[in-house]
Amino acid sequence: MLSFDDKTPMYFGGKGDEPMAYIELSLFGGASDAVYDKLTAAICDAVSAETGMAPANIYVKYEEAEHWGWNGSNF
Known part of the structure; x- marks a missing residue:
């Protein structure tokens, strides 16, 4: 799944x-x-x-999901 939110002010x-x-x-x-x-x-x-965009301005956050639900059940 992807979601893009353009023009959002960001500060770091x-x-x-x-x-x-x-x-x-x-x-x-x-x-x-x-x-x-x-x-x-x-x-x-x-x-x-x-x-x-400069790579120094790209931040990536990972989350590991043990349980993932879809279509009425879990993987």
């Missing part, structure tokens, strides 16, 4: 004068630190390529 470290992205990902189960490192790099590269 007291700065808010440049475009930023905050990305939340929920993973069913989990992953190793090495996988998270590769995924973060790939996400930052893709967002930067599509938006021109």
Whole structure:
């Protein structure tokens, strides 16, 4: 699932004068630190390529979900 909220004012470290992205990902189960490192790099590269946004202004948050419901039941 994706949701985009354009033109939302964002501030980090007291700065808010440049475009930023905050990305939340929920993973069913989990992953190793090495996988998270590769995924973060790939996400930052893709967002930067599509938006021109500096990778230093792209923040990624991960949450591991042990239980995930869909279509009236859980995985």
